[in-house]
Amino acid sequence: MRGTIRLKTGDITKEPACAIVNAANSSLMGGGGVDGAIHRAGGPKILEETKKIRETRYPDGLPTGEAIATTAGNLPAKYVIHTVGPIYRLCDGSCPDLLAAAYRNSLRVAYDLGCRDIVFPAISTGIYGYPKEEAARIAKSTVEAFIQKHPMDVTFIFHNPQDMALFQKATEENH
Numbered sequence: 001m002r003g004t005i006r007l008k009t010g011d012i013t014k015e016p017a018c019a020i021v022n023a024a025n026s027s028l029m030g031g032g033g034v035d036g037a038i039h040r041a042g043g044p045k046i047l048e049e050t051k052k053i054r055e056t057r058y059p060d061g062l063p064t065g066e067a068i069a070t071t072a073g074n075l076p077a078k079y080v081i082h083t084v085g086p087i088y089r090l091c092d093g094s095c096p097d098l099l100a101a102a103y104r105n106s107l108r109v110a111y112d113l114g115c116r117d118i119v120f121p122a123i124s125t126g127i128y129g130y131p132k133e134e135a136a137r138i139a140k141s142t143v144e145a146f147i148q149k150h151p152m153d154v155t156f157i158f159h160n161p162q163d164m165a166l167f168q169k170a171t172e173e174n175h
């Protein structure tokens with residue numbers, strides 16, 4: 001079995017996948033963008049679990065590039081994989097490695113949970129300011145490398161067709 005990569009527009013909180021990825025902040029307490037939408041749609045169960053994780057495993061917050069799983073609460077997914085992408089203006093030369101780690105660790109957590117499908121937003125490209133074209137190339141190459149060894153179906157979901165087209169164009173160019 002081989003893994004696949006799909007691109008689509010839509011709302012990540014409505015995806016009936018085994019796992020959806022939350023582009024979280026390190027506090028894991030919800031926030032804006034995708035993070036806020038997932039917490040609002042998923043209900044209080046997600047926040048209860050992230051609070052426990054903060055109390056037991058990550059009292060200082062989830063480190064950039066790491067990933068953890070919680071229930072999906074009221075969402076149609078089974079799990080939410082929370083990962084913290086890099087803040088572009090603060091990560092200097094480590095930005096590509098940290099962004100790749102966020103994708104790779106999210107995939108690993110989902111795979112270890114038995115998931116064979118996962119849905120990603122464009123991690124770090126919103127308020128965290130990562131240039132979308134560079135982020136797209138890192139996301140695609142990281143996912144391709146992972147699914148060659150661990151077959152999974154991966155969907156990248158975008159809020160609008162313009163961002164999806166930008167991702168597609170950036171990942172088709174030679175780099």
